[in-house]
Amino acid sequence: MGARYGMALETSARPHVLSGEEIVALCRQYTLYDWTAQSAVDPIAVDHAKGVYFYTPDGKRIIDFNSQFMSVNAGHGDPRIIDAIKRQAEKLAFINPFMAHEPRARLGKKLAELLPGDINKVFFTLGGAEANEYAVKMARWVTGRHKIVSRYRSYHGATAGAIALTGDPRRWANDIGDSGVVHVLDPYHGPQRDVDSAEESLRYLEETIQLEGPATIAGFILEPVTGTNGILIPPDGYLQGVRE
Structure with a gap:
């Protein structure tokens, strides 16, 4: 009786x-x-996810084409990633x-090895918008200038500074x-107009x-391939021209 009563309580x-x-x-709510x-949120x-799929509570399987904002490129539930998270959480969950x-030492060194040229310092942030905010601050501090050039068809985040950099509506x-x-025009102007050549876009810039x-501009922020505005690939020579 006691055991059954105990089981009933547990249940x-x-x-x-x-x-x-x-x-x-x-x-x-x-x-x-x-x-x-x-009012339009739907x-x-x-419930859970595995590999390229996530599953609803009633068992419906859906392909995650977006990789959850492109941040689960290794797939959901990869045991190697889960084990690494568990090991680190057991050793040091927050610092x-x-x-x-x-981990900071090893990751910093690895990124420095992968980055181009003489870039050998990294600054860790919690997300893309925050990273862009810090990039703007650094550009302004280093150059002593204030203006940042950005393109109209761009998305750089939703924080106050990043949304100001963002060009889209x-x-x-x-x-x-x-x-x-x-804000400046970029090669793509929408379906009503042809894509500009690299030479035309660089002239506008x-x-x-x-x-x-020129002496007032601290930097130019751009996405090499515009993401959330439609995966817009620039014409050949555009990025090289911007750098020059």
Whole structure:
């Protein structure tokens, strides 16, 4: 009797397993979603993922073509990655940025070996927008100049500085009007107009630089291949011309 009673208590204490509909309803009720009107949010409920698939609570399998914002390129549930995370969590789960530790040392050295030219220092951040914010700060500190050139068809993040750098219309509602950001045209202008050649685009860029004042520009931020604006590949010679 006691054993059965104990088992009943244990069973009754188990949390209710939420259905997909309940998960979506609670997420919509208590959390905010980005890049969408909240009344229109209709997320997919996900229970788990493995390989190239993620699975809904009712067992539906969906191919993850986006690799979760391109950050799960090795696939979901890779045992090597899971084991590495477990080993590090058991040894040292958190450390403040003012201290030195082995993973930081090894990763910094490896990145320096892979980076081009004489770049041998890295600065670790939590995400892309933060990295771009720091890149702008560094460019301004090093050059003593304030202006940053960016392209209209670009996305550089959603923080205050990064959204100002972003050129596409998603910035309109949140643009703080950073006085130091100058947007320029890039080779692609949309389906109503042909793609400019590298020579044409570089002429536009050079004209903008001259009109803004070369001595006022700290840097030019661009995506070699524009991502969330449509995977836009620049014409041959464009990136080389920008560097020159």
